[in-house]
Amino acid sequence: MKDFSIYKNKKVIVTGNTGFKGSWLTLWLQELGATVYGISKDVPTTPSLFEDAKLDKKITHHQLDIRNYEAMKKLFAEVKPDFVFHLAAQAIVSTSYQDPLDTFSSNVMGTANILEAVRHLTNPCVVVCVTSDKCYDNVEWEWGYRETDALGGKDIYSGSKGAAELVAKSYYHSFMKKTPHRICTVRAGNVLGGGDWAKDRIVPDCIRAWLKNEKVSIRNPKSTRPWQHVMEPLSGYLLIGSMLHQDIKLNGEAFNFGPNNDTNYSVEKLISDLAQEWKRQDAFEVIPSEKFQESNLLRLNCDKALLKLQWKPTLSYAETIKMISDWYQLYQGSKNNLAETLVEKTLSQIRHFQEKMKYE
Numbered sequence: 238m239k240d241f242s243i244y245k246n247k248k249v250i251v252t253g254n255t256g257f258k259g260s261w262l263t264l265w266l267q268e269l270g271a272t273v274y275g276i277s278k279d280v281p282t283t284p285s286l287f288e289d290a291k292l293d294k295k296i297t298h299h300q301l302d303i304r305n306y307e308a309m310k311k312l313f314a315e316v317k318p319d320f321v322f323h324l325a326a327q328a329i330v331s332t333s334y335q336d337p338l339d340t341f342s343s344n345v346m347g348t349a350n351i352l353e354a355v356r357h358l359t360n361p362c363v364v365v366c367v368t369s370d371k372c373y374d375n376v377e378w379e380w381g382y383r384e385t386d387a388l389g390g391k392d393i394y395s396g397s398k399g400a401a402e403l404v405a406k407s408y409y410h411s412f413m414k415k416t417p418h419r420i421c422t423v424r425a426g427n428v429l430g431g432g433d434w435a436k437d438r439i440v441p442d443c444i445r446a447w448l449k450n451e452k453v454s455i456r457n458p459k460s461t462r463p464w465q466h467v468m469e470p471l472s473g474y475l476l477i478g479s480m481l482h483q484d485i486k487l488n489g490e491a492f493n494f495g496p497n498n499d500t501n502y503s504v505e506k507l508i509s510d511l512a513q514e515w516k517r518q519d520a521f522e523v524i525p526s527e528k529f530q531e532s533n534l535l536r537l538n539c540d541k542a543l544l545k546l547q548w549k550p551t552l553s554y555a556e557t558i559k560m561i562s563d564w565y566q567l568y569q570g571s572k573n574n575l576a577e578t579l580v581e582k583t584l585s586q587i588r589h590f591q592e593k594m595k596y597e
């Protein structure tokens with residue numbers, strides 16, 4: 238059985254707390270009784286779960302740029318966190334082509350700044366450093382990537398995540414083997430869930446279009462992605478954080494968190510299944526593909542997470558689609574008490590997931 242009780246009354250810094258994953262993680266940690274401190278430079282989307290759910294009122298939120306090392310060092314020294322979940326990043330592939338330096342400085346030097354701030358802590362601290370499945374050198378083979386496979390990244394975002402992995406690895410080998418600090422990196426793929434409003438992501442693009450009663454425009458209907466609900470990798474992050482706290486043997490390790498192989502469906506299928514839940518005909522149109530490089534096939538091998546953490550996906554593909562639909566349909570229908578409604582819906586999905594996860 239997975240036990241997250243370690244987080245009760247612990248001080249937890251979440252970087253990127255205003256983002257999609259960060260908002261879900263904040264609510265989950267609060268549900269577990271943690272005291273959450275958020276660090277983000279901005280709110281990346283309008284609307285956002287962070288603002289709609291008024292999460293700034295529930296935690297100590299710091300609007301700061303992780304590229305500002307002095308600010309990170311000062312804040313970490315003040316908070317003395319027990320855990321750090323480092324999620325802050327420029328997380329959009331298309332944006333990385335428009336602003337490569339911003340992507341590299343946030344994703345690579347930002348990660349170094351966070352780890353350097355941790356290095357100066359005198360208290361024990363566990364760091365879960367979130368990179369991506371895109372950190373691997375994607376050779377477009379049909380097998381799942383394992384944690385020992387080569388890092389790489391042909392596009393700027395992927396390269397920045399591969400580089401963040403190297404930063405974490407060298408901090409582990411240079412310092413964290415000997416200091417009271419522990420670190421793991423975690424690699425997950427495309428996540429889905431209520432409250433994602435990022436641009437150029439398939440579910441938010443669908444919801445935005447359908448809310449206006451329009452078709453969604455898509456470029457690569459045949460592309461397959463390892464779709465998973467946002468709670469799947471977050472459960473992995475919480476699990477590794479809790480296990481790393483107890484077991485030093487996990488220090489310095491990397492873990493993949495992906496769906497079962499049978500959930501590698503095409504974009505077309507995902508949209509059609511969502512559209513069916515929304516009772517929507519004519520859900521999408523295909524437009525010409527843009528010139529930038531984005532890999533077609535990427536699958537993770539998650540045997541290590543199963544073997545060492547007893548982690549495996551909790552929700553079926555059908556449950557994932559249903560949960561996402563329910564969330565956005567509630568959003569669409571909620572005019573009054575939006576914050577309470579969204580917090581309650583998100584927490585009810587987290588509770589359902591946790592309950593199910595216990596018996597997986």
Ligand SMILES: NC(=O)c1ccc[n+]([C@@H]2O[C@H](COP(=O)([O-])OP(=O)(O)OC[C@H]3O[C@@H](n4cnc5c(N)ncnc54)[C@H](O)[C@@H]3O)[C@@H](O)[C@H]2O)c1
Pocket residue numbers: 252253254255256257258259276277278279280281301302303304323324325326327328329343347367368369370425426427428429435
């Ligand atoms: N969403 C996905 O499908 C997915 C897939 C794989 C990996 N990831 C990774 O998970 C993490 C979270 O993703 P997300 O989808 O929630 O991202 P998001 O775009 O929704 O949020 C990004 C967050 O990072 C913060 N941020 C960005 N640059 C910053 C900086 N320089 N200083 C301080 N804060 C900064 C933003 O303010 C925001 O809070 C990222 O590291 C991302 O690369 C996401």
